[in-house]
Amino acid sequence: MEIKSxxxxxxxxxxxxxxxxxxxxxxxxxxxxxxxxxxxxxETLIYLFNTVLLDYTLNTIYLIFLTSxxxxxxxxxxxxxxxxxxxKGRSFFDIVLYLPLAIPSYIMGYTYIEILSFTGPIQTYFxxxxxxxxxxxxxxxxxxxxxxxxxxxxxxxYVYTASRISFSMIGSNYLNISKNLGLNSxxxxxxxxxxxxxxAIFSGLFLVIMEVLNEYGAVQYFGVNTYTAGIFRSWxxxxxxxxxxxxxSILLVIVLIFFSIERSSxxxxxxxxNKNTQLNIRSVSSINKSILYFLVCFIPFFLGFLVPFVFIFxxxxxxxxxxxxxxxxxLTFNSISVSTLSSFFVILIALFFLFVERISKTKxxxxxxxxxxxxxxxxGAVIALSLMILFSESLVVxxxxxxxxxxxxxxxxxxxxxxxxxxxxxxxxxxxxxxxxGLGPFSLLKKVHLPIxxxxxxxxxxxxxxxxxxxxxxxxxxxxxxxxxxxxQTYEFAVEEMLPLSSIYSLIIIILGSLMLxxxxxxxxxxxxxxxx
Amino acid sequence: MKKIxxxxxxxxxxxxxxxxxxxxxxxxxxxxxxxxxxxxxxxTEKTGIKVNVVKANADELIERLKNEGENSPADLFVTVDxxxxxxxxxxxxxxxxxxxxxxxxxxxxxLDTDNYWAPITYRSRIIVYSNERVQKSELSTYEDLANPKxxxxxxxxxxxxxxxxxxxxxxxxxxxxxxxxxxxxxxxANFARDPKGSDRDQVKAIAAGQGDLAIVNSYYxxxxxxxxxxxxxxxxxxxxxxxxNQGTDDRGSHINISALGLTNNSPxxxxxxxxxxxxxxxxxxxxxxxxxxxxxxxxLVQPSDIVKGWGEFKIDKLNLNALGEYRPEAIRIFDKTGWx
Numbered sequence: 048m049e050i051k052s053x054x055x056x057x058x059x060x061x062x063x064x065x066x067x068x069x070x071x072x073x074x075x076x077x078x079x080x081x082x083x084x085x086x087x088x089x090e091t092l093i094y095l096f097n098t099v100l101l102d103y104t105l106n107t108i109y110l111i112f113l114t115s116x117x118x119x120x121x122x123x124x125x126x127x128x129x130x131x132x133x134x135k136g137r138s139f140f141d142i143v144l145y146l147p148l149a150i151p152s153y154i155m156g157y158t159y160i161e162i163l164s165f166t167g168p169i170q171t172y173f174x175x176x177x178x179x180x181x182x183x184x185x186x187x188x189x190x191x192x193x194x195x196x197x198x199x200x201x202x203x204x205y206v207y208t209a210s211r212i213s214f215s216m217i218g219s220n221y222l223n224i225s226k227n228l229g230l231n232s233x234x235x236x237x238x239x240x241x242x243x244x245x246x247a248i249f250s251g252l253f254l255v256i257m258e259v260l261n262e263y264g265a266v267q268y269f270g271v272n273t274y275t276a277g278i279f280r281s282w283x284x285x286x287x288x289x290x291x292x293x294x295x296s297i298l299l300v301i302v303l304i305f306f307s308i309e310r311s312s313x314x315x316x317x318x319x320x321n322k323n324t325q326l327n328i329r330s331v332s333s334i335n336k337s338i339l340y341f342l343v344c345f346i347p348f349f350l351g352f353l354v355p356f357v358f359i360f361x362x363x364x365x366x367x368x369x370x371x372x373x374x375x376x377x378l379t380f381n382s383i384s385v386s387t388l389s390s391f392f393v394i395l396i397a398l399f400f401l402f403v404e405r406i407s408k409t410k411x412x413x414x415x416x417x418x419x420x421x422x423x424x425x426x427g428a429v430i431a432l433s434l435m436i437l438f439s440e441s442l443v444v445x446x447x448x449x450x451x452x453x454x455x456x457x458x459x460x461x462x463x464x465x466x467x468x469x470x471x472x473x474x475x476x477x478x479x480x481x482x483x484x485g486l487g488p489f490s491l492l493k494k495v496h497l498p499i500x501x502x503x504x505x506x507x508x509x510x511x512x513x514x515x516x517x518x519x520x521x522x523x524x525x526x527x528x529x530x531x532x533x534x535x536q537t538y539e540f541a542v543e544e545m546l547p548l549s550s551i552y553s554l555i556i557i558i559l560g561s562l563m564l565x566x567x568x569x570x571x572x573x574x575x576x577x578x579x580x
Numbered sequence: 581m582k583k584i585x586x587x588x589x590x591x592x593x594x595x596x597x598x599x600x601x602x603x604x605x606x607x608x609x610x611x612x613x614x615x616x617x618x619x620x621x622x623x624t625e626k627t628g629i630k631v632n633v634v635k636a637n638a639d640e641l642i643e644r645l646k647n648e649g650e651n652s653p654a655d656l657f658v659t660v661d662x663x664x665x666x667x668x669x670x671x672x673x674x675x676x677x678x679x680x681x682x683x684x685x686x687x688x689x690x691l692d693t694d695n696y697w698a699p700i701t702y703r704s705r706i707i708v709y710s711n712e713r714v715q716k717s718e719l720s721t722y723e724d725l726a727n728p729k730x731x732x733x734x735x736x737x738x739x740x741x742x743x744x745x746x747x748x749x750x751x752x753x754x755x756x757x758x759x760x761x762x763x764x765x766x767x768x769a770n771f772a773r774d775p776k777g778s779d780r781d782q783v784k785a786i787a788a789g790q791g792d793l794a795i796v797n798s799y800y801x802x803x804x805x806x807x808x809x810x811x812x813x814x815x816x817x818x819x820x821x822x823x824x825n826q827g828t829d830d831r832g833s834h835i836n837i838s839a840l841g842l843t844n845n846s847p848x849x850x851x852x853x854x855x856x857x858x859x860x861x862x863x864x865x866x867x868x869x870x871x872x873x874x875x876x877x878x879x880l881v882q883p884s885d886i887v888k889g890w891g892e893f894k895i896d897k898l899n900l901n902a903l904g905e906y907r908p909e910a911i912r913i914f915d916k917t918g919w920x
Contacts, residue, residue, distance in 0.1 A: 098915045164781070165788035166811035185788050189776045270738045270776025272920060280740060283639045284911045286667050365808060428640070435647040442651050444644060445634070524640045528606060528632035528653070539612040539635065544780040544800060547808065 059406050059488050066403040069396065070415040073456055076433035077299070077421055083289055083436070084296045091281045091290030100277055107273040110195060110266070111259050117199020118255045121347035122206030123248060127236060128340045130214035132329055135337060140344040142568055145204050147351035149560025151517040151534065152201035153264030154553050157541050158355045159197050160268070163188045168358075194269045198262065200351035202255045207347075209251030212571065213244040249309060250464070260298065261426045264519070264538070274298060275426055288432065295429040302424040356557060362550035370551050374536075379555055382516055382533040385447075389454035390511035393462035394504055396455060401463065401470055402492055406478065416467075420460035427520035430457050434525065445527050453521045458514050462507040469503030470496070502570045509567040513560045533559075604630040605851040608641040609658035611838060615871035622867065623858050629851045638664035638742075645673040650845050655852035657841040661742050663749060665697045665841050666904025674841045681853045683860035685880045689897050690837055698856050699837040700865075701874035704893065705747045706833060708801060708819040709793040710786050721825045722751060722834070725795070726766025734770040735782040735791035739914035743779075743797055743836065746903045748910035750834045753902035757909055764917040775920050780804060787815035794819075802873025802886045823893035832894035836903060838874065 128134075129141050147155075161167055165185065173181035217240060225235040241248075259273075266273050272280075274294070281290030363370075400419060404412040422430060430453055435444055443449050473496070481491045497504070519534050526535070533552045540549030609616070612635045620631035634641070638659045645652055645668070657674065659665055668674050674696050682691070682698045690699045707719060718729070725734060737744060752760045772791030782794035783804060804816035823833045840859065846852050858864050865878040875883050882888060913919075 094912075160777070160781070165784045166809065166815050170788075171811050187773055187785070187790055189781070267738070267740060268777065270774055270920060272738075272740075276740065280911070283637065283742075284740065284745060285908055286639060286642075288643055431640075432643065435644055439647040440649045440651055444648055445653065523636040524644065526634060526636075528634055531635075535635070543613065544778045544803065 058408065059403070062403045062488055063407045063409060063412060066400055066407075066412060066415060070400070070419060073396075073419050073459065074421070076430060076437055076456060077425070079433045079437050080292050080296050080299070080425075080429070083292050087289035087293075089290075089293060091285050091287040092293045095277055095281060095290065095294070099272070099280070100274075103272045103274050103277045106191070106271055107260070107275075110191060110198075110271060110273060111256055113192060113195025114198040114202065114255060114259050115252055117196050118203040118206045118252065119248070121199055121203035121351065122251065123210050123241075125344045125347055126207050126210035126214055127240070128343050130211060132340055134340045136341055136344065140348060142565065143348050143352065144207055144344060145564045145568060146348070146561050147201055148204040148513060149557045149564055150201060150352070150355055151519075151537075151553075151556065152198055152258070152262060153268070153519075154359075154537060154541070154556075155201040155355055156194065156197050156265035156268055157546055158358055159193075160188060161546055162354070162358055189269050191269065191271045194265060194271055198259060198265070200347065202258055203347055203351065205254040205258075206248060206251040208571075209247040210244060213247035214240065217243055253306070253309060257302070257423055260302070260424070263426065263428075278426060278429065282428075282432075291429065292432065295425060299421065299424055303421070306424075359550045359554050359557065362547045363554045366547045366550060369548065375551060375555070378531050378533050378536055378552065379559075381530060382556070383559070385450070385454070385522075385532065386512045386515040389451050389458070389515050390462065390508045392451060392455055393458055393511045394466065394507045397459055397463040397466050397507065398492075398496075398500075398504065401467055402488075402496060405470060405475075406488055406491070416463070420463060422456035423458070423460035425457075427453075427457055427518065428524060431521045431524035444525065447527060450522070450525045450527070453525055454515050454518065457518070457521060458511050461514050462511040465503045465506040465510065466500065469500045473499060502573055506567055506570050509563045509570075513563055516556055516560055602630075603628055603851070604632055605655050605848050605855050606653050607631060607633045607656045607658055608645065608654045608843075609633055609635050609656075610638040610641065610660055610664070611635075611658050613872055615868060618871060619859060619864055619867055622864070623855060626858070627851075627854060629854065631855070639667075642668050642671055642673065645843060646671050652843060652845050653847060654843050655846040655848045656855065657843055658838070659841070660836070660838045661746055661903065662692075662697070662837050662839065662900035663742070663746055663904035663907050665692075665839055666901045667907075668841055669696045669901075670904075673844050675844045675846070677840075677842045677856060678853065681856045683857065683862075683878060685862070686860050686877045687879050689895065690835070690877060690900065692839075692901065693899065697839040697841040698860055699839045699877040700859050701838045701868050701872070701877055702835045702895075703838075703874050704798045704823065704833045704835045704895070705743055705795060706798050707793055707822040707824055708783060708786065708796055709822060711818055711820055713792045716820065716822065719793075719822045719824070720827070721830065722747075723755075723763060724824075725770065725793075726763045728766075728770070730770040730793065732770070732772050733792040734767065735772050735785050735794035736767075736775055737777055737779060737782060738775040739911070739919045744795075744919075745907055745910055745914075746836050747795070747834050748913060749903045749906040750896060750898055752906040752909050752913065753898055754831060754896070757913070760910075761913050761917060764913050764919060768917050768919050783819055784815050787818045798875075798887070798890070799873035801890075802884070805886055806873075821890045823890075825896070826894055830894075831898070832896040834898075835875075835895045837877070837900060 125140065125144055129137060129144070163169060170181060170184050173184055221239055221243065222235055225239045230238060260275060262273070263275050263279065266276060278291045278294045278298075281287050281294060400412070400416050404416045434449060434453055438444055438449065477495060477499075478491060481495050486494060517534055519538055522532055522535055523538075533556045537549045537552040537556065540546065540552070620633070624630055634654075636644075638661060641657060642664065645654060645657065648654075657665070657668055665674070676695045677698055679695055682695070686699060690702055707725070709716070709719060739745065748760070748764070751763060755763065772785075777785070779796040779800040780803070782791075782796055783801065785791050786794055798821065801816060801819070801821055804812050807813055807816070825831055825833055840856055842849070842852055842856070860878060862878055862880050865876040865881040868874060869876050869881060869884045869887075873884060873887050875887065
């Protein structure tokens with residue numbers, strides 16, 4: 048009875064009911080995993096526990112530590128320098144520091160090893176020109192530490208973006224106060240700005256850690272056995288799918304615990320960005336400082352984007368006579384279509400859940416909005432596996448519909464976060480005013496929230512687009528016949544050790560991704576302006 | 581807005597799989613070499629049968645076949661590892677191929693005794709050694725790689741690689757678990773560095789002086805020697821190829837096959853059989869050797885010139901299903917002896 052009367056109190060019941068059904072659909076594959084966890088043999092799981100799993104877990108922790116260190120190094124400092132100072136090249140760096148996000152991390156890994164290898168340009172140059180130094184460069188670069196740096200370069204934009212937005216929104220009041228209290232600019236940064244931006248930086252770092260946990264191509268190449276390698280050892284070596292599912296479920300629970308700890312610490316330290324005050328951008332007087340700031344920004348951009356881009360571009364030119372242009376155009380079209388379609392659905396569904404959460408104000412919907420993000424914590428291959436099990440014996444596997452569904456489960460969290468932060472900024476009085484004017488929920492969504500959150504929606508579209516563009520395991524497992532994307536073709540050449548032939552496909556991924564990021568950048572600027580005005 | 585959604589729904593749901601055969605044949609393939617595309621194109625031109633392909637990893641494709649069950653649109657399962665075909669057969673997703681579908685000139689010693697799969701090419705997992713630092717006379721067998729004289733000199737990739745798993749399975753099948761475990765411990769003690777990288781990276785590491793000999797698949801040497809980059813050709817030329825276990829009483833070098841399995845619920849069975857006939861024929865086998873560095877399964881066809889240059893060799897006549905049967909034991913030995 049109580050439940051029933053509670054339900055009667057909920058506003059917009061139809062919306063809430065619809066959201067529960069849709070959420071079940073999205074979460075179902077994840078439930079399937081837990082179901083098979085309890086129902087199946089645990090032979091392989093126990094075997095892995097007894098043998099290699101501890102080692103794999105320690106490797107994972109070490110790799111996460113290394114990658115976090117380098118993403119913070121390459122992300123936070125440039126963000127601070129760009130937000131707070133003018134110097135030569137600032138506006139350029141403000142645009143290009145995002146770009147490494149366009150390069151899939153496994154391509155970054157393969158490319159750097161090729162560049163650094165015995166037959167690569169650096170070692171060859173030294174052998175022929177400065178032989179006495181060539182021994183110095185002749186090293187084994189397939190090391191976990193090198194992988195940490197490479198993943199740091201590929202993933203730092205997550206931290207950079209979060210920090211950059213947070214630093215610009217902190218406003219000058221905090222800084223003026225800290226100056227009055229006698230702190231110099233360095234101490235203000237460490238004692239005031241960093242603690243205030245901790246939640247933002249952490250949310251960026253959280254994405255980085257998720258990416259490291261899901262990374263398989265690069266870690267396998269480097270011979271670093273991580274926890275995910277354990278999942279695949281069970282599946283691909285022992286042919287035991289259940290063992291893989293059990294390991295993935297355990298990973299999911301660990302991520303959930305980590306996630307909620309992060310959440311609760313975040314809610315305790317919540318603070319409000321000071322609007323109406325703009326950060327005073329200081330011009331840098333001393334030349335030394337100018338050079339330092341330039342380098343802080345130049346290094347991540349140079350190593351994270353320019354070097355791999357130029358190398359891949361050069362390889363493309365070298366192999367141009369071997370390229371099949373009909374195929375190139377075809378695959379580009381395929382990649383753009385799946386990325387566009389799935390990003391569109393992702394933002395539609397994310398907006399729906401967040402909007403229902405907002406208008407219903409129920410606890411259920413708050414939970415739902417968190418639960419639908421879980422797909423991001425699962426390796427793509429495991430999501431694909433759970434969908435195959437769910438749709439067993441049906442004609443659904445191998446359709447575009449299921450492929451899109453899998454992308455949606457995987458990337459809902461990515462599309463959700465920009466929309467969420469934008470919606471949170473809109474005061475509830477907007478909704479009340481709308482209601483007083485006689486707007487139903489649908490009109491409120493269409494006439495009010497779509498327009499005022501448009502920058503966030505477009506940002507969400509773009510970040511999802513780039514992720515789908517780079518996506519590999521789901522596409523491989525669930526794709527329809529004769530369906531290749533730029534990412535699958537790049538992978539097939541790379542894994543057959545024909546990296547130069549893959550370059551034209553990876554180059555297009557990078558160019559498309561970069562263009563989208565440049566558009567995204569202009570929207571972030573607009574959003575920052577809007578929130579300040 | 582409504583129009584967009586309507587349009588999108590049409591796009592999404594109109595592209596469902598076409599199971600019932602028009603004139604086509606559907607492949608789930610682990611192979612993704614450019615030569616395959618050429619073969620399928622030639623087949624279509626000759627027969628009018630369209631070839632549709634899904635490419636992914638073997639275990640993922642087996643899982644897809646299992647879950648699709650009777651509704652699976654796939655006709656053929658193509659792999660580069662007899663072990664995976666063994667697993668597919670154990671999972672009940674394959675049926676026997678009529679014996680007359682496989683070209684009569686396919687080498688008898690690489691056929692499946694029960695005809696669950698048809699081999700198209702084979703490759704050997706061999707030893708390559710530095711021309712500067714190793715004498716050919718020092719090399720003999722896989723077993724000898726555990727000899728302490730190779731301490732800190734041996735290079736190989738990780739144990740998660742299917743080629744290494746197949747090699748280890750063949751050694752378990754030939755020598756038994758206990759001897760294999762001792763062998764593996766000895767090999768691990770000889771590693772020049774932790775296992776990592778690709779086969780090609782092992783050869784480059786020899787050229788760079790990080791090790792003296794490596795276990796790699798034969799065709800990667802071919803790829804290096806045919807590279808567009810002079811540096812890579814040079815690296816390829818700094819090593820020589822050695823086929824182990826060639827002594828008169830010895831078993832021969834370990835090989836593995838690329839092969840086609842006919843799926844249990846094949847909706848276009850006749851077309852699938854036509855494709856098997858075609859790909860094992862002399863005509864198609866010549867296309868394989870001209871565009872890759874694998875050995876042809878058809879005994880009437882000669883391998884490419886680079887490959888021929890390594891000389892003929894005796895192959896290990898082990899029943900290739902053993903590469904799947906002994907796989908779990910092989911993995912246990914890898915883990916137990918610390919082969920990462």
